[in-house]
Amino acid sequence: xxRVGITMGDPAGVGPExxxxxxxxxxxxxxxxxxxxxxxxxxxxxxxxxxxxxxxxAVVEITRLAGERPGVPSNAGAAAQVAYLEAAIAAIAxxxxxxxxxxxxxxxxxxxxGFAFPGHTEFLAERIGGGRDVAMMLTGPHLRVVxxxxxxxxSQVAKVLSPDRIARVCSLTIAGLHHDFxxxxxxxxxxxxNPHAGEQGQFGDEETRLIAPAIAAVRxxxxxxxxxxxxxxxxxxxxxFRTAAAPPIGDGRYDAVVAMYHDQALIPLxxxxxxxxxxxxxxxxxxxxxxxxxVAYDLAGTGRARDTSFRAALALARxxxxxxxx
Amino acid sequence: xxRVGITMGDPAGVGPExxxxxxxxxxxxxxxxxxxxxxxxxxxxxxxxxxxxxxxxAVVEITRLAGERPGVPSNAGAAAQVAYLEAAIAAIAxxxxxxxxxxxxxxxxxxxxGFAFPGHTEFLAERIGGGRDVAMMLTGPHLRVVxxxxxxxxSQVAKVLSPDRIARVCSLTIAGLHHDFxxxxxxxxxxxxNPHAGEQGQFGDEETRLIAPAIAAVRxxxxxxxxxxxxxxxxxxxxxFRTAAAPPIGDGRYDAVVAMYHDQALIPLxxxxxxxxxxxxxxxxxxxxxxxxxVAYDLAGTGRARDTSFRAALALARxxxxxxxx
Numbered sequence: 001x002x003r004v005g006i007t008m009g010d011p012a013g014v015g016p017e018x019x020x021x022x023x024x025x026x027x028x029x030x031x032x033x034x035x036x037x038x039x040x041x042x043x044x045x046x047x048x049x050x051x052x053x054x055x056x057x058a059v060v061e062i063t064r065l066a067g068e069r070p071g072v073p074s075n076a077g078a079a080a081q082v083a084y085l086e087a088a089i090a091a092i093a094x095x096x097x098x099x100x101x102x103x104x105x106x107x108x109x110x111x112x113x114g115f116a117f118p119g120h121t122e123f124l125a126e127r128i129g130g131g132r133d134v135a136m137m138l139t140g141p142h143l144r145v146v147x148x149x150x151x152x153x154x155s156q157v158a159k160v161l162s163p164d165r166i167a168r169v170c171s172l173t174i175a176g177l178h179h180d181f182x183x184x185x186x187x188x189x190x191x192x193x194n195p196h197a198g199e200q201g202q203f204g205d206e207e208t209r210l211i212a213p214a215i216a217a218v219r220x221x222x223x224x225x226x227x228x229x230x231x232x233x234x235x236x237x238x239x240x241f242r243t244a245a246a247p248p249i250g251d252g253r254y255d256a257v258v259a260m261y262h263d264q265a266l267i268p269l270x271x272x273x274x275x276x277x278x279x280x281x282x283x284x285x286x287x288x289x290x291x292x293x294x295v296a297y298d299l300a301g302t303g304r305a306r307d308t309s310f311r312a313a314l315a316l317a318r319x320x321x322x323x324x325x326x
Numbered sequence: 327x328x329r330v331g332i333t334m335g336d337p338a339g340v341g342p343e344x345x346x347x348x349x350x351x352x353x354x355x356x357x358x359x360x361x362x363x364x365x366x367x368x369x370x371x372x373x374x375x376x377x378x379x380x381x382x383x384a385v386v387e388i389t390r391l392a393g394e395r396p397g398v399p400s401n402a403g404a405a406a407q408v409a410y411l412e413a414a415i416a417a418i419a420x421x422x423x424x425x426x427x428x429x430x431x432x433x434x435x436x437x438x439x440g441f442a443f444p445g446h447t448e449f450l451a452e453r454i455g456g457g458r459d460v461a462m463m464l465t466g467p468h469l470r471v472v473x474x475x476x477x478x479x480x481s482q483v484a485k486v487l488s489p490d491r492i493a494r495v496c497s498l499t500i501a502g503l504h505h506d507f508x509x510x511x512x513x514x515x516x517x518x519x520n521p522h523a524g525e526q527g528q529f530g531d532e533e534t535r536l537i538a539p540a541i542a543a544v545r546x547x548x549x550x551x552x553x554x555x556x557x558x559x560x561x562x563x564x565x566x567f568r569t570a571a572a573p574p575i576g577d578g579r580y581d582a583v584v585a586m587y588h589d590q591a592l593i594p595l596x597x598x599x600x601x602x603x604x605x606x607x608x609x610x611x612x613x614x615x616x617x618x619x620x621v622a623y624d625l626a627g628t629g630r631a632r633d634t635s636f637r638a639a640l641a642l643a644r645x646x647x648x649x650x651x652x
Contacts, residue, residue, distance in 0.1 A: 153520045153530025154587075155484035194479045195588035204479025238592035242600050249598065261480075262521035264589065266564035271594050272575065274568050 001030045002321045004314065005097040006057075007084040008035025011068045011077040013295025015103030016043040017303070018310040024049050026314055028057030032097070034087040036063045036080065043070075047303055062087045070301025078109040085120075089127050092286065099287040099317040100124075103310070104295045118151060121281050124288055134283035135172045137256065138265065138292060139316070140273025142246040144256035145265035146173045146282070157261045158193065158206055166190070166214035170258050171221050174229045176282040177255050182323040189240050189254040190215055190233030191264060197236045207234040211260075233258075241268035275306050278313045280320070287320035289313040327356045328647045330640065331423040332383075333410040334361025337394045337403040339621025341429030342369040343629070344636040350375050352640055354383030358423070360413040362389045362406065369396075373629055388413045396627025404435040411446075415453050418612065425613040425643040426450075429636070430621045444477060447607050450614055460609035461498045463582065464591065464618060465642070466599025468572040470582035471591035472499045472608070483587040484519065484532055492516070492540035496584050497547050500555045502608040503581050508649040515566050515580040516541055516559030517590060523562045533560040537586075559584075567594035601632050604639045606646070613646035615639040 009015035019033060020043045033040070033052065037059045040052045052059055063080040085105075091097050102120050117123040125134040137146045148169045149160050170190060177186035190211060191197075194204035201208065211234040218224070218231055232254070235243070244254035249272055259265035269277055270292075277292040291309035299305040335341035345359060346369045359366070359378065363385045366378045378385055389406040411431075417423050428446050443449040451460040463472045474495045475486050496516060503512035516537060517523075520530035527534065537560040544550070544557055558580070561569070570580035575598055585591035595603055596618075603618040617635035625631040 151521055151525075151529050153484075153524070153532075154480070155530060155532075158479075158481035195477055195592075198479070199477075203477055204481060206479075206481075237589045238596045241593055242597050245597065263563045264593065266521075267567055267590065268593050268597050270564045271568050271571065271597060 002318045003030050003032070003096065003098045004317045005088045005091055005100050006031060006033045006314070007088050007100070007102045008033060008039070008081070009084070009103030010073065010081045010106045010109060010295045011036055011039045011065055012071060012073045012300060013104050013106060013297060014300045014305040015295065016040050017047060017300070018291070018305060018307050019103060020044045020047060020049055020052055021307045022311045022314050023052055023055045023057050025311060028052070028055035031057035032091070033057055033059045034062050034084040034091070035059065036065050037061050039065055039068055046301065060087060071297045073106060073109050073297065078106070078113040081105040082110055082113050082115050085123065092128055097286065099289070099321045101314050101317040102288065102290040104291065104293065106295045120290060124281060124284055128286070129284045132283055133168050133172060134281050135169045137173065137176065137280045137282050138269050138277050139280055140269055140277035142249055142272045143241065143244060143269050145259050145269050146256060147259045147262050147265040149260065150262050154261065161193070161206060161210050161260060163210050163214040163217065166211060166258070167217040167221070170214065170218045170231060171224060172282040173256050173258055174218070174224055174227060174231070176280070178227045178229070180280070180282070180287060180320045180323055182326065183255050185228045185230065186256070187230040187254045188232070188256055188258060189235050189244055190231065190258045191237045191240050191260055192234035193260045195237070197234045237264060245272060275308045276312055277309060278316050280316065287317055287324065289317045289320070328644045329356050329358070329422065329424045330643045331414045331417055331426050332357060332359045332640070333414050333426070333428045334359060334365070334407070335410070335429030336399065336407045336432045336435060336621045337362055337365045337391055338397060338399045338626060339430050339432060339623060340626045340631040341621065342366050343373060343626070344617070344631060344633050345429060346370045346373060346375055346378055347633045348637045348640050349378050349381045349383050351637060354378070354381035357383035358417070359383055359385045360388050360410040360417070361385065362391050363387050365391055365394055372627065386413060397623045399432060399435050399623065404432070404439040407431040408436055408439050408441045411449065418454055423612065425615070425647045427640050427643040428614065428616040430617065430619065432621045446616060450607060450610055454612070455610045458609055459494050459498060460607050461495045463499065463502065463606045463608050464595050464603050465606055466595055466603035468575055468598045469567065469570060469595050471585050471595050472582060473585045473588050473591040475586065476588050480587065484530070487519070487532060487536050487586060489536050489540040489543065492537060492584070493543040493547070496540065496544045496557060497550060498608040499582050499584055500544070500550055500553060500557070502606070504553045504555070506606070506608070506613060506646045506649055507581070508652065509581050511554045511556065512582070513556040513580045514558070514582055514584060515561050515570055516557065516584045517563045517566050517586060518560035519586045521563070523560045563590060571598060601634045602638055603635060604642050606642065613643055613650065615643045615646070
C-alpha cells in the first residue's frame with residue numbers, strides 16, 4: 001500500500017471539490033487528507049457525492065472553518081492552506097507518508113498568511129528537501145517538460161541562466177526519469193534559448209556559451225554514471241517539442257525536454273496535454289505531485305472544474321512511489 | 327483564373343522537386359515558374375514524374391545551370407535564387423501576376439550573392455510593398471500565428487517591442503483576416519510576453535506598459551473602422567494558443583494569435599500543424615505565400631521531403647487572391 005498525503009489547499013478554491021471527486025472515483029486506499037472535514041463535507045453535499053469518510057481515506061481535521069464560501073477567499077482560509085502543508089510536513093517527518101499530492105494554494109493569500117516561498121516547490125525543497133536542488137516537471141500523456149527558469153519576466157531569462165543551473169536541472173530530470181518513472185535508458189532533449197537555437201550565433205550565443213557546456217557537464221556527471229542515458233541539444237525550440245511528443249502528435253523521440261523558460265515548456269505542454277498534465281517535483285526525498293492549475297475561484301462551487309489533472313496527480317503519486325520501491 | 331508566380335528558390339534545395347510534385351498534383355493552371363527548366367526536368371526525372379512542361383504551367387528560363395547537384399549548394403545557384411525573385415518582381419511590376427508563392431532560398435547563400443535582406447519577407451516589403459509595413463503570418467489547419475518580433479535573440483525581444491509595432495502587427499492581422507481570409511468579424515487574441523502575462527506585474531510589466539496600450543490603439547485605428555473585429559489581450563501565453571486552436575485540440579475561440587516573439591508563435595504552430603503550415607506575408611499589394619521550411623539540403627534529391635506545406639502554399643496563394651476579388 002502507498003500512503004499518500006493530500007493537502008487540501010485553499011478552502012475557497014476548487015481543491016476541496018476535486019479531492020472529494022478524486023476520492024470517490026479512486027476509493028482513497030492509503031490516503032490521508034490534511035484539511036477541513038466540514039469544508040470537504042460541504043463540497044460533497046454540493047456535488048451530490050458521499051462524504052469523504054465514506055471511502056477508505058482518512059481526513060485529519062487541521063481546521064474547522066465556519067462560513068467559508070467557495071470562490072470567496074478569507075483570512076482564515078489563507079492561514080488554513082499553510083497549516084495543511086505544515087501538518088503534512090510533520091507527518092512526513094514522522095515517516096507516516098510515502099508520497100504527497102497537493103491541492104492548489106493561492107500564493108498571494110498564502111503570503112499574506114506568512115508563507116515566505118514563491119510556491120509549493122520552493123517550500124518543499126526547503127522543508128523536506130533540506131535545501132537540496134529541485135526542479136519542476138510537468139508531465140502529460142504526450143509530453144514531459146522541465147523548465148530551468150520559471151516565474152520570472154522573459155527579459156530576465158537570459159541573465160538568470162547558467163551552465164551550472166541548466167546542468168543541475170538536466171541531471172535531476174535524467175535521475176527522475178530513471179528512478180521515479182522507471183525508464184531504463186532516459187532520452188533527454190535540451191531546448192535552445194533563441195530562434196533556430198541561435199542559428200550559429202546569429203541570434204544570440206547562449207546555446208554555445210551556456211547550454212552546450214551544461215550538456216557536456218551532464219555527460220560527465222559521476223552521479224549519473226550508472227544510468228545509460230541520452231542527452232541531445234541544444235535543439236531548435238520550435239522543432240524539439242514535436243520531436244519529443246508522443247505519437248500521433250509527435251515522433252516520441254525523447255522522454256522529456258528541458259526548457260529554458262516557463263512558456264517554452266508550458267505553451268507546448270498545455271496545448272496538447274491541457275487538463276491532463278501533472279506537476280511533479282524532482283529531487284525531493286519522496287514523490288510529490290500536484291494538478292497543473294490554480295485555485296480557480298471562478299469555478300469553485302460550480303461543479304464545473306475539471307478533475308482530470310487532480311485525479312492524474314493522485315494516481316501518479318502512487319505510481320512514482322511504486323517505481324521507487326522497485 | 328488566378329495567375330500565380332512561383333520562384334524556384336535554391337536550385338540545390340528541395341524547391342525544384344517540391345515544385346514538380348505540386349504542379350503534377352495541382353495541374354499548374356495559371357502558374358508561371360521563374361527558375362531553371364533543366365533543374366526542374368532533372369528533378370522530375372528523379373521522381374519519375376512528367377516534365378513540368380507536361381502540365382498547364384509555364385516555366386520561364388531564368389538560368390540554365392549545368393552540373394547542379396541536389397544538396398550541394400554552388401555559387402551559380404546562390405546567384406540564381408536571387409535572379410528568380412528579381413524576375414518575379416519584374417513580372418509583378420508588369421501586372422502579369424496576381425499572387426506569389428516562393429520556394430525556399432538559403433539565406434546565407436543568398437547574402438553571398440548580394441541579397442541584402444534577412445529573408446523573402448523584408449525583400450518583398452521593400453521591392454513590391456514600397457517599404458510598407460508587413461508582417462509574417464503562419465497559418466495551419468488548426469492555428470494562425472503572427473509574431474511581432476522574429477529572428478532576434480530572446481534577450482533582445484523585450485527591448486525591441488513597442489506599442490506602435492505591436493499595434494501595427496495587430497492591425498495588419500485584422501485586415502488580413504478580413505480581406506484575405508474572408509473572415510467577416512475577425513477575432514484576434516494578443517499574447518502577453520511574460521509567464522501568466524506578468525501576473526499583475528509580478529514577472530515583468532510589458533503587458534501593461536506595451537501590450538495593453540497597443541490593443542487600445544488598435545481599437546481606435548480609423549483604418550479598421552469598417553471591420554467589426556474583436557481583439558482580446560494581453561492573454562496568458564500558455565493558455566491562449568489552446569484557446570485559439572481549432573477543435574479537437576483547442577477551443578477555436580480566435581482566428582489568429584499575435585505573439586510577441588518567434589518561438590512563442592512557432593512552438594505551438596509547429597507542434598500541431600507541422601508540415602502543413604504556410605507562411606503568408608500580410609500587408610503586400612498581392613498575396614504571397616511560402617512553405618514553412620527551408621532548403622533542407624539533407625533531404626534534397628532523396629524524394630523524402632514532404633510536399634504538404636508547399637502544396638498548401640500554392641493552393642493558399644490562389645484562395646487568398648479569390649478572397650481579395652470578392
